[in-house]
Amino acid sequence: xPSKKKITIEPLARVEGHxxxxxxxxxxKISNVEVRILEGPRLFEELVVxxxxxxxxxxxxxxxxxxNLSHKYAALRGLEKAVGVSVDSTxxxxxxxxxHGEMIESHSLHIYFLALPDFLGYDNAVAMADKYGxxxxxxxxxxxxxxxxxxxxxGRMIHGENPIIGGFGKLPTKEALTEIKGEALELLEFAIAxxxxxxxxxxxxxxxxxxxxxxxxxxxxxxxxYGDILITSDGEEHPVENYKNVIKERVVSHSFAKRGQYxxxxxxxxxxxxxxxxxxxxxxxxxxxxDQLVTDRWYRNPLFNNHAQAIEQVYSLEGIIETVNQxxxxxxxxxxxxxxxxxxxxxxxxxxxxxxxHHYEVKDGKITAADFITPTAMFLDDIEAFIRTGGEQLLAKxxxxxxxxxxxxxxxxxxxxxxxxxxxxxxxxK
Amino acid sequence: MTATDKPKIGIYGxxxxxxxxLLIIHTEDEIxxxxxxxxxxxxxxxxxxxxxxxxxxxxxxxxISTKEEIEHLHELRKRAKILVAMGNCAVNGGPQAMYTGDGxxxxxxxxxxxxxxxxxxxxxxxxxxxxxxDVDYYLPGCPISQPQxxxxxxxLIHGAIPEPYPHPVCHECKLNENRCLLLxxxxxxxxxxxxxxxxxxxxxxxSCVGCWGPNEDGNFGQHIKLLESFGxxxxxxxxxxxxxxxxxxxxxxxDGGK
Ligand code: SF4
Ligand code: SF4
Numbered sequence: 001x002p003s004k005k006k007i008t009i010e011p012l013a014r015v016e017g018h019x020x021x022x023x024x025x026x027x028x029k030i031s032n033v034e035v036r037i038l039e040g041p042r043l044f045e046e047l048v049v050x051x052x053x054x055x056x057x058x059x060x061x062x063x064x065x066x067x068n069l070s071h072k073y074a075a076l077r078g079l080e081k082a083v084g085v086s087v088d089s090t091x092x093x094x095x096x097x098x099x100h101g102e103m104i105e106s107h108s109l110h111i112y113f114l115a116l117p118d119f120l121g122y123d124n125a126v127a128m129a130d131k132y133g134x135x136x137x138x139x140x141x142x143x144x145x146x147x148x149x150x151x152x153x154x155g156r157m158i159h160g161e162n163p164i165i166g167g168f169g170k171l172p173t174k175e176a177l178t179e180i181k182g183e184a185l186e187l188l189e190f191a192i193a194x195x196x197x198x199x200x201x202x203x204x205x206x207x208x209x210x211x212x213x214x215x216x217x218x219x220x221x222x223x224x225x226y227g228d229i230l231i232t233s234d235g236e237e238h239p240v241e242n243y244k245n246v247i248k249e250r251v252v253s254h255s256f257a258k259r260g261q262y263x264x265x266x267x268x269x270x271x272x273x274x275x276x277x278x279x280x281x282x283x284x285x286x287x288x289x290x291d292q293l294v295t296d297r298w299y300r301n302p303l304f305n306n307h308a309q310a311i312e313q314v315y316s317l318e319g320i321i322e323t324v325n326q327x328x329x330x331x332x333x334x335x336x337x338x339x340x341x342x343x344x345x346x347x348x349x350x351x352x353x354x355x356x357x358h359h360y361e362v363k364d365g366k367i368t369a370a371d372f373i374t375p376t377a378m379f380l381d382d383i384e385a386f387i388r389t390g391g392e393q394l395l396a397k398x399x400x401x402x403x404x405x406x407x408x409x410x411x412x413x414x415x416x417x418x419x420x421x422x423x424x425x426x427x428x429x430k
Numbered sequence: 431m432t433a434t435d436k437p438k439i440g441i442y443g444x445x446x447x448x449x450x451x452l453l454i455i456h457t458e459d460e461i462x463x464x465x466x467x468x469x470x471x472x473x474x475x476x477x478x479x480x481x482x483x484x485x486x487x488x489x490x491x492x493x494i495s496t497k498e499e500i501e502h503l504h505e506l507r508k509r510a511k512i513l514v515a516m517g518n519c520a521v522n523g524g525p526q527a528m529y530t531g532d533g534x535x536x537x538x539x540x541x542x543x544x545x546x547x548x549x550x551x552x553x554x555x556x557x558x559x560x561x562x563x564d565v566d567y568y569l570p571g572c573p574i575s576q577p578q579x580x581x582x583x584x585x586l587i588h589g590a591i592p593e594p595y596p597h598p599v600c601h602e603c604k605l606n607e608n609r610c611l612l613l614x615x616x617x618x619x620x621x622x623x624x625x626x627x628x629x630x631x632x633x634x635x636x637s638c639v640g641c642w643g644p645n646e647d648g649n650f651g652q653h654i655k656l657l658e659s660f661g662x663x664x665x666x667x668x669x670x671x672x673x674x675x676x677x678x679x680x681x682x683x684x685d686g687g688k
Contacts, residue, residue, distance in 0.1 A: 040445035040495020041553050042526040046538040055670060058639045062525050065449030065573065109455070113476070124477035126465045144458040155634040156627070157456060158449045158573045159641065162634045169634035 003027055009404050019416065021407055023391055030391040033384045035411060045370045053079040053165055053338075053360075056367055060358070063372070064417050065158050066109065069102045069150060070351035072163050074358040077226070078347025080165060082362040084339035090330040091167045094153060097180075097323045098163065099225050099349070100316040101149025106352035107271070107309040107316075108146060110415045111194065112139035115306050118409050119201050135197070138190045142313070145183055149320070152176060166336035174328060181324040184317045188285065191313045195289045198307045206399075207390030207410055208300040211382055212262055213273035214247075216240075216350050223274075223281040223315060225350040231277055232262060240348045243357050247373060259381050260373065266381035269354025270414060271308035272298065279311075286315035302386055302413045309352075309415075341365045351375055353415050376417050386410050437486040437587045440472040441516075442506060444492030444499050445556065446524055449573035450517035451475045451491055457576055468587050485510040487586050489569075490559055493519040493527055493676075498551035500562055507563040512586060515565045516579075518572035520558060522643045523676030525572075527556040530677040558676060567592055570624050572641035572674055578626045595626060598645040599638045603629035611637060615660040619671060622648035622682075641674045650682045 009021040019039075024032035044063055048056045060075050061068035073095060080087065087095075112135065113125040122128045129136040147157050152172050155162030162169045172180075213233040218224030230238045230246055238246045247260040261267070276298060279290045289311045298304040346359045354375030361369040387407050394403055443451050455461060455476055464470070472480035488510035494500055507513055515521045523530055529538070535555040559565060569582055578595065585592045599620035603610070606629050611618040620629065620638035624645045631638045650671075657667045672679060 038496075038498070038551070040493070040499060040556070041539065041542065042445065042495070042556070043538050043542050044526075046541055047525065047528060051669065052666070055673070058673065059525050062447050062449070062572065065447040065452045068447070068449070105456075113455070117478075123479050126462060126477075129462065140458040140461075143456070147456055147458075155636065156630045158453055160634075161631045161636045161639065164636060169631075169636035 004031075007404060007407070009408055021387065021411060023387065023407060025391070025395065028395055030388050030395070033388045033391070035380050035383050035387075035416075045372060048367050048370050051367055052365055053083060053362065053367070056360070056370070057164065058161060060372070061159050063374070066106050066417060067102060067351040067353065067356070068159050069098055069154055069163070070349055070356050071358070072154075073099060073226070074347045074349045074351075074356045075360075076163060076165065076347065077349060078345040078358040078360045079362070080336075081345030081347065082343040082360050083165070083341065083345075083365075084343060085166050085336045087166060087336045088331075088333055090327065090333035091336070093323055093327050093330060094168060094171060094333060095163070096225075097149065097320060097327070098153035100319045100323065101146050101153060103146070103225065103312055103316045103352055105143060105146030105150055106415075107313050108139055108143040110352075111198075111306055111309055111313070112136070112143075114415065115409075115412055118405065118412065138187075142187050142190060145187055148183075149180060152180070164335070165338065167333055168335075171333060177324045177327055181321050184320040184324075188314065188317045191310070191317055192285060192289065194310045194313065195292060195307075198310050199293055203297075203301065203303050204406065204409075205297070205301065206393040206397075206406065207302070207386040208297070209386065209389045210300060211302075211385070212265060212267040213276055214262060214267050214269050214378070215273045215277050215355055216348055218278065218281070221281060223278050223283075223286070225274075226348065228348070230348070230355065232267070233273075233277065234263070240346045240357070243346060243348070243359070243373070247357075247378060260378040261381060266385050267378065268302065268305075268382050268414075269375050269378050270305055271312050271352070272302065272305040273354065274350060275308040275311055282311070282315060284318050286311055286318055289314050302382070302410060305413045305415070353417055354378060374417070376414075379414050379416070383411050383414055383416070436467065436469040438471050438484070439468045439487050439489070439587070440480075440482075440485045440506070440510070441470070441475075441489045442472065442491065442502075443475060444490065444503070444520070444559075445495035445526065446492035446517065446519035448475060448491070450520075450569075450571075453573045453576065454579065457580070460576075460580055464583065468583075483509070487512045487514060489514045489516045490520050491516045493523045493556040494554065494559055494562055495526065495556045496551040496553055500554075503559060503562055512566045513559075513563065514567045514569055514582070514586075515559050516569045517574050518570060518641060518643055518674055518676075519556075521568050521570050522674065522678050523556045523558045525674060527558070527676035528672050528674075530555050530557060531680070556676075558678065570642045571626055575626050575628070577628075595624075596645075596647065597625040598648060599623045599625045599627065599629050599632070599642065601625055602627070603632045603638075605629075606633055608632050608635075611635070612656065617657060617660070617662055617667075617670065619653070621645075621653055622650060622671065639673060640671060644675050644679045644682050646682075648682065654683075 005025040007023040020036045022034045061071045151157045154160030216227035217229040217231045218227045342363045344361050357373040359371040518524050602625045618637040619640045623640045624642040
């Protein structure tokens, strides 16, 4: 009789939303890995049908709180294409500023509060404060700074309605912008210190395997968080309108979900994918951080996503300084108006966790169809594959202490956002 | 105070975007104090190894959207002396409940997930938590606001009785001396919506879309007529009013929407 063992990790702690991991071991071999999504379905794609673009913008950020402005931004990019809105360069800069704010909010929350406690052996960041008081205080400051920009541009810390079709309701004053720039300069030192902190951590290698990467190709020669082209680690470029042919939705017996694969295989998105595919475009201190940290192991080990986020923290702080400089020298922004009532648009941005796609069809001013593909939907397969490899290695070496923690760390490295189960639900076929 | 006589608190998330839990995590100036003043037994989004025992206060975020969630909610109700519905999803059902009760749920579910699938736990049409258990306090908002939340938490952990806040967004907007959007014939449902956000949206010249849920004293009938007089189709007005009101708002619309 085969020996059978089941490891169930539920709830999966320190991730956003309600999920778990199930790993089955038969005869000392991993026979099944499931990252389970335990949230109920919310059916956002159906909720927005029949609504105006503005109503959509009020609703879709509620898919996910941490990256609510990425959802707003992806929706704006898709809807503005559909109804023929082209925003001026000042508005574009303000949107970039808003996006930098969210990256800092999300990455700092993840690095210091959700991931670092594992590496340092604590249940949570508050418990870390005794020994790492300075890091926790500074991390709170950095996160607060990200939140401040989100509040300034979004209109509220979470789910603000200030970004609208064609621009913003209200824009910050020059004084507020100058203040932001000063704070970014101050925080840069801590973001660089974090590069050293992470650089000194021992990173386990049991789960290492080859994977693929996907992200947006930013316009021009710069690093960035949006684009109209998807690039993949095989060197291909794909216009975003083609996303359905690039990211193939897969149905398996244990899961009916919009789980993406590329070329029939799992892939990674997020900071790690961006840094590996676009890192050569980094400049300044972010480039120094890239040169200091990135090694060949990054291509095989998802735990380096934490490090890639740390590089992006540096990039975004520098980006805020540069964007504010440009804004201070820019003309006032105007709110651009729609030029058509019907059309189709695919909007793509890099959310903190990876590529986020919002596709819309609009007819006579109302949405007739919508499709959202979230980063979490894209990388769940990849998490499962890494957990499987890691589990096999650990079993072979009989290193079974703490195996749950090892699995959880893999999942947490992706910073999964289970609420993004706009349409990720685990199901079994009858 | 020792850890044992500090009030025991649990913070739980059902179906939603986790925005209310995130808002608590994002209270950089309070979060360390909160962990110091109360015994946070379970807050899975922030900490591993939760302790599931009896609680003085349970804060519950999210709508009830699966069978498993109903069971978990009943179990929490048994363990908690005080149960607080936190955020619009828990209070009204959230945006996912905007069509609850219209008979179209099965069809929408099939459109997104296809035919012939069996879920790990049966999905249900989104409902607020008071559809299943008694709720002691409501903390509205999508997401909740920091001042309202910390006023409630500090009262509850010190055994004081929380006060109701029956003012609409419109009232806060006046205190902030904004120019009223209705004067420019722009859509706004601040008069129909519970306050607490400090009129965040009108402060930015954008409409209140009602994310705090219905204000019981709102004059729904007259306000709908006023918006119609701006040339906004009634259908659109009703649709937008329902956005964050779940099925609870239907009784207000029915009373006044004629
Ligand atoms: S009430 Fe709003 S912020 Fe809270 S979980 Fe629901 S959608 Fe998210
Ligand atoms: S103004 Fe209205 S929509 Fe905006 S935060 Fe307040 S209640 Fe929500």
